[in-house]
Amino acid sequence: MHFSIPETEVRSGENGSTYVAYNIHVNGVLHCRVRYSQLLGLHEQIKKEYGSNVVPSFPPKKIFTLTPTEVEQRREQLEKYMQAVRQDPLLGASDLFNSFLRKAQQETQQIPTEEVALDICLSNGQKVTVNVLSSDQTEDVLDVVATKLDLPEDLVAYFSLFLVHEGEDGGLTFVRKLQEFELPYVSITSLHSTQFHILLRKSYWDTVYDADVMDNRVGLNLLYAQVRSGFVGRTVQGVHLSSRVSNQTVSDIERGWILVTKDQRRQLKSLQEKGSKKEFIRLGQTLKYYGYIKFDPCATDFPEKGCQVIVGAGNNELNFHVKLPNEQMKEGSFKVTRMRCWRVTSSQVPMASSTNGPCPSAKCDVKLELAFEYLMSKDRLRWVTISSQQAIMMSICLQSMVDELMVKKSGGGIKKMLRKRHNGSTQRPDCQQAVKSPPLLDSPDQSCEQIIKLSTKLSSVSLRGISASNSANDMGAIDFHGNYAFEGIGDDDL
Known part of the structure; x- marks a missing residue:
């Protein structure tokens, strides 16, 4: 899921005072509106439950009223904090985190319990x-x-x-x-x-x-x-x-x-x-594309920029039906086991009636992209980007495919994908919680031998999508998680 805090609001409190509200968006849609003090309370609870060593850093309190610049800095820090907690296999699945988001969602929408x-x-x-x-x-x-x-x-x-x-x-x-x-x-x-x-x-x-x-x-x-x-x-x-x-x-x-x-x-x-x-x-x-989810037509930079594509997810792959600029149609598939890592990014794009450059959210469209690094041949990795408003849904599909691979590889079945705790919350399977992302290769130009050495040491499967700041456009500016399902291949496998 793509967590972001793209905006803040100055709101009035019960006693007539004002405060800064941070709007938490999930998949580009407002989920809840919270105060700094609420997030600080969540942070303290998580730290008490799981220990300071596993909790990401939290922006410090300020004695004096924040300037607009400081509000923007805190917004960015809180966004990174929420993303880090969500991406952590333990914290992101905790009842503390999820119940906080549920309560905040209900309060924001002002819907009573009934x-x-x-x-x-x-x-x-x-x-x-x-x-x-x-x-x-x-x-x-x-x-x-x-x-x-x-x-x-x-x-x-x-x-x-x-x-x-x-x-x-x-x-x-x-x-x-x-x-x-x-x-x-x-x-x-x-x-x-x-x-x-x-x-x-x-x-x-x-x-x-x-x-x-x-x-x-x-x-x-x-x-x-x-x-x-x-x-x-x-x-x-x-x-x-x-x-x-x-x-x-x-x-x-x-x-x-x-x-x-x-x-x-x-x-x-x-x-x-x-x-x-x-x-x-x-x-x-027995039929082709059985069990696939098809997405709305969108754009891709593969095999060249400006191509229109219909993407389907299924059979542990993303299937492409690509319309080239010369109107020729091509079909191909990208196996999840050959994706070294991936990320989802969002950015604000001015609407046609708006001016260029930074703009109020009301005058901007949110552009979503799914980018994955794919092993094209034994010694060649390439980034493939899909520009689609369903980019996060595509990412969720990839993640769930790998979750199945992980459970299957550990000898379990689908019933172990999620299990109930005694208190009614859900948690990920033990094999997933214990997994940490492997180190990434130093460069996309690493040899097949190095890739194989990495993949053969891994005993379980994990692939984690990355949520990027809404202001990020540079791939190098974002941390990536490795893929335990990543496999070395030879040219004859293409």
């Missing part, structure tokens, strides 16, 4: 309405949805809640996976738009796990609905999510996310008419 009705969309277009508390966190809401659908407790970890945006043509854009530090009802309500929905969808990538889901009637129906809707066409014109009743296999087919030949389409139609859901899904598993 029982509310929340609509959850399924991949077939149907809605499930559940009664929850407005203060219920993501995991609690997911549990309530599972109970409403009669989905067994041991299958809940196979599904997640996603925030999606519905276009005018009925097509869906994935905004993000709802996280443990947010309140779904508050998140959806604060958007003030009927075009945003919360969608229940499978949250794993490895098709091996399909067998577990299909053994249960409810799990089978959910998976069938997702897969079937991806085969038939890119979008369904004029039909909206709230009114569509088609059948995650189902929706992926209808959107054109999975490629199908005429013969395969006939087979799928026959299986659908017979109600042979398991056979339908098994045939779907």
Whole structure:
């Protein structure tokens, strides 16, 4: 997740005094508004719980009122602090940190704790309405949805809640996976738009796990609905999510996310008419792009600057459908195991009606980029950049792929991806918490032999996306984490 504090506000307190509020954005959207004293209180709690040696440095108190320059310096320091805490495997998953963000989100949006009705969309277009508390966190809401659908407790970890945006043509854009530090009802309500929905969808990538889901009637129906809707066409014109009743296999087919030949389409139609859901899904598993998430058209600098691209995430890779400047179409894939590191950056870009240079946020667009360093051949690394408003969602997809690899490599299954503590919070698996990022190679020009020496020493997998300051544009200005999944290859593997 991309944490930033791009702006501050001077607000009035209860006694008429004023104070500086720091606006914490997640993925470019305001999550909460907090005071310095609140963040200091969080810092003191974390330090008491985990010790001073693991907590990042915190900007010191000031005796006198801060000047505008000092406010800006503190904003930058607090932004770095929030990013450092979130990126730490222990602190970022702690209940202290996540409960602080949930409480701050609720206070910022001024939504009282009360029982509310929340609509959850399924991949077939149907809605499930559940009664929850407005203060219920993501995991609690997911549990309530599972109970409403009669989905067994041991299958809940196979599904997640996603925030999606519905276009005018009925097509869906994935905004993000709802996280443990947010309140779904508050998140959806604060958007003030009927075009945003919360969608229940499978949250794993490895098709091996399909067998577990299909053994249960409810799990089978959910998976069938997702897969079937991806085969038939890119979008369904004029039909909206709230009114569509088609059948995650189902929706992926209808959107054109999975490629199908005429013969395969006939087979799928026959299986659908017979109600042979398991056979339908098994045939779907053999098709190209099964289980992928497709993103909106965007821009890339690969193979050259100015190329338009449609990116898909799945099968431990990012797939590119690139339109070159000469109108020629090319397709290729980037394996996650050959990404040495990656980062997400954001920057403020003046709107057409605004002047050049720094500008108020109201007159700026936020530009998001995902950049990863890729092993093109045994001795050649190259940066590839994607400019997309869904860059953070792409990063989340990459991270979850590697999380699966890590769990699988440690001998576990998807149920170990997240586990509940006794107090109800969630934490990452032991194998992930124990992992620290390996040292990076000194230079992109290192030899294959050095790369292989690095990768063969690693016994587990970890890849951590990097959140950069919204003012950063230079790759060299940012710290990178290494990738335990990074593998040395030969030219004949390309």
